[in-house]
Amino acid sequence: MPRVRAINVSAVKSLHLTPVAEATIGRDGIDHDREFMLADATGRIATQRNTRLLAQISSTYDAEAGELELVLPGGERVRSAPSPAGTTTVELWGREFPATLMNGPFADAVSEVVGTPLRLLRAQGGIRGLDSHAVSVLSQASVDEVGRRGGRDGLDPRRFRPTLLIDGCEAHAEDAWVGGVVRAGEARLRVIRLDPRCALTTLDPDTGERDADTLRWLAGYRRADDGEVYCGIYADVDEPGHVRVGDEVEPLEDA
Numbered sequence: 001m002p003r004v005r006a007i008n009v010s011a012v013k014s015l016h017l018t019p020v021a022e023a024t025i026g027r028d029g030i031d032h033d034r035e036f037m038l039a040d041a042t043g044r045i046a047t048q049r050n051t052r053l054l055a056q057i058s059s060t061y062d063a064e065a066g067e068l069e070l071v072l073p074g075g076e077r078v079r080s081a082p083s084p085a086g087t088t089t090v091e092l093w094g095r096e097f098p099a100t101l102m103n104g105p106f107a108d109a110v111s112e113v114v115g116t117p118l119r120l121l122r123a124q125g126g127i128r129g130l131d132s133h134a135v136s137v138l139s140q141a142s143v144d145e146v147g148r149r150g151g152r153d154g155l156d157p158r159r160f161r162p163t164l165l166i167d168g169c170e171a172h173a174e175d176a177w178v179g180g181v182v183r184a185g186e187a188r189l190r191v192i193r194l195d196p197r198c199a200l201t202t203l204d205p206d207t208g209e210r211d212a213d214t215l216r217w218l219a220g221y222r223r224a225d226d227g228e229v230y231c232g233i234y235a236d237v238d239e240p241g242h243v244r245v246g247d248e249v250e251p252l253e254d255a
Contacts, residue, residue, distance in 0.1 A: 002173075002249040004184060005140055006165040008158065011061035011068060012120070013037045013129030014047040014054050017158050017205065022244040025135065025187040027237050030163060032061045034129035036068065036082070036102065038110060038118040043090045045129065046118050049200050052208030053114040070109055080104045082120060090121065098124045131234070133192055137174055137182070137249075138162035138232035145171035146231060150217035158205035159214065160197070162232060166249050172222075174233050181252045186241025188252070194230035201231075 008017040013034045023030045038046040038054070048054050056073040069079040082102035090099045099121040106120045123129065138160050147155030157165050164184060166174070177191040201214040218229040 002139070002166045002168040004164055004243060004245050004247045004249060005167040006157070006162075007243065007245060008161065008163060008165070009033045011035050011059040012057075012070070013045065014051075015070075016055055016058040017161060018058055018060060022242065024240065024242050025184070025189075025237055026240045027134070028128060029130050029134035029237070032063055033163070035061055036120055036122050037090070037092070037099070037129040038107075039088075039090050039099075039121055040116065040118055043088060045090055045092045046114075047200070048203055048208055049198060051114050051116065051118075052203060052210075054110075055203065055205060055208035057110060057113055068104070068106065070106060072109060072113060076109075078105050078109045080106070082106065082122070087124075088119075088121065090123070092129065097127050100124060133234035134237050135163045135189055135235045136161070136195055136232055137164045137166060137177075137184075137189070137191075137235060138195070139169050139171065139174050140165060140167040141169060141171040142174065142231055146214060146217055149220055150213060152212060152217075155212065155214075156205055159201050159203060159212070160232060161200070161205075164243070164249070168249075172231075175230075177251050178233060181238060182235065183248070183250045183252055185243030185247035186239075187237060187243055188239035188241070189235035190238045191233050191235045193234050194224075195232040195234050196228040197231050 058071045066081045082104040085101045085103040102120045111117050143157040182189045204211045222229050
């Protein structure tokens with residue numbers, strides 16, 4: 001039976017992933033995951049694809065205290081309760097939506113690390129900086145197979161940024177779950193489609209430096225008729241619930 005190997009979150013979109021032992025998966029994904037985003041002066045959302053050094057900064061959000069904490073490359077911690085400072089409009093994956101600019105020391109700290117001015121914001125209306133679906137799922141075996149195709153042992157799965165990393169199944173076995181429902185811990189996930197991959201997978205998840213030709217390796221055996229290369233799956237949340245590392249991940253035949 002496949003099981004949860006790792007749960008990954010980031011309070012700020014595209015910063016270094018933080019592993020957690022357990023989490024609550026709500027309708028919109030793990031609570032407070034990608035709660036905040038960074039944008040430049042034009043409203044373009046910053047991601048590791050256009051700002052690689054974001055990989056060197058990690059983030060956590062203490063919802064009870066209302067405080068965001070960043071850990072910078074040298075280990076310095078920046079912690080404060082962000083407060084509203086006006087509104088703006090931003091664009092993400094072809095969608096425009098209103099967002100609240102946030103005060104605090106975060107924008108200056110991040111901007112100094114990455115070398116370009118960025119602003120911290122929080123989307124309005126419950127929108128978060130997730131991709132097209134609430135949860136992404138990927139098997140360790142799939143990651144290992146990609147690495148094997150490229151002659152690279154120990155390929156770090158974090159470069160694929162899965163919400164849930166699972167083990168106990170064969171490479172790309174998760175593909176077969178598309179169109180069905182999977183139980184992960186107490187949550188029920190409706191698997192919508194395969195996860196198309198981009199240049200972010202070529203970057204070292206700790207440094208942001210390009211160090212692997214993952215897209216070419218995937219294209220060698222996974223290029224689809226639409227020209228995309230896929231690895232892992234996207235899911236929406238049918239029933240929220242708690243999930244822990246070690247929980248079973250079970251396809252449901254009666255869903």
